[in-house]
Amino acid sequence: xxxxxxxxxxxxxxxxxxxxxxxxxxxxxxxxxxxxxxxxxxxxxxxxxxxxxxxxxxxxxxxxxxxxxxxxxxxxxxxxxxxxxxxxxxxxxxxxxxxxxxxxxxxxxxxxxxxxxxxxxxxxxxxxxxxxxxxxxxxxxxxxxxxxxxxxxxxxxxxxxxxxxxxxxxxxxxxxxxxxxxxxxxxxxxxxxxxxxxx
Numbered sequence: 249x250x251x252x253x254x255x256x257x258x259x260x261x262x263x264x265x266x267x268x269x270x271x272x273x274x275x276x277x278x279x280x281x282x283x284x285x286x287x288x289x290x291x292x293x294x295x296x297x298x299x300x301x302x303x304x305x306x307x308x309x310x311x312x313x314x315x316x317x318x319x320x321x322x323x324x325x326x327x328x329x330x331x332x333x334x335x336x337x338x339x340x341x342x343x344x345x346x347x348x349x350x351x352x353x354x355x356x357x358x359x360x361x362x363x364x365x366x367x368x369x370x371x372x373x374x375x376x377x378x379x380x381x382x383x384x385x386x387x388x389x390x391x392x393x394x395x396x397x398x399x400x401x402x403x404x405x406x407x408x409x410x411x412x413x414x415x416x417x418x419x420x421x422x423x424x425x426x427x428x429x430x431x432x433x434x435x436x437x438x439x440x441x442x443x444x445x446x447x
Contacts, residue, residue: 270313366404410434 252272259279270290279299286306293313300318306326314334324344333353340360346368355375362382369389377397387407396416400423409429415437430438 252274254274254276255278256276257278258275259281260283261279261281263283265283265285265288268285268288270288270293272292273290274294274296275298276294276296277298278295279301280303281299281301283300283303285308286304287308288305289309290313291311293310295313295315295318297316298318299321300323301321303320303323305328306324307328308325309329310331310333312332313330315338316334317337318335319339320341320343322342323340325348326344327347327349329349330353331349331351333350335353335355335358337357338359340358340363343363345360346364346366348365348368350368350370350373352372353374355373355378357377358375359379360383361379362384363380364384365388366384366386367388368385370393371389372392373390374394375398376394378395379399380403381399381401383400383403385403385405385408388405389409390413391409392412393410394414395410395418396414398418400418400420403423405423405428406426407428411429411431411434413434415434418437420434420438425438
């Protein structure tokens, strides 16, 4: 049986962790700098308040793992797969997130200002209170997403699909819309954002 380890306030620099199995491991307030985690995998791993700077998580696979209040800077998650993962309160700065496969999980309060997610399928991803300001979400599928309380200031939603999304508390009027797909509830939110009274 694999022994799960725990690290606290450690710094990992310039390591080759290609294909490493991180399942069950716990990292608290650790710093990963220029670490190659390409094709790494994890099930039930815990990363709490960690920093990933100039790292590569390309083609990595994570299931039911948690990256809570973590900071990702200039890190690539090209073709990464995250299934049922918790990323509550994490921050992404100058990261490569496209293409990425996300299924379920919890992405509440993530900060993804200016990220490029054009054409991404984010169906049903919980993004409550997320900051998606300036994000490129052209042609993205956000069907069934919980976007309640999310910030979409200057987000590019051209041809994006928002049908079935929870848009409570969202200022759609601050986003850039063109040929954006909305259901009736979304259309009401948009109308109200422009000052209409929907009776």
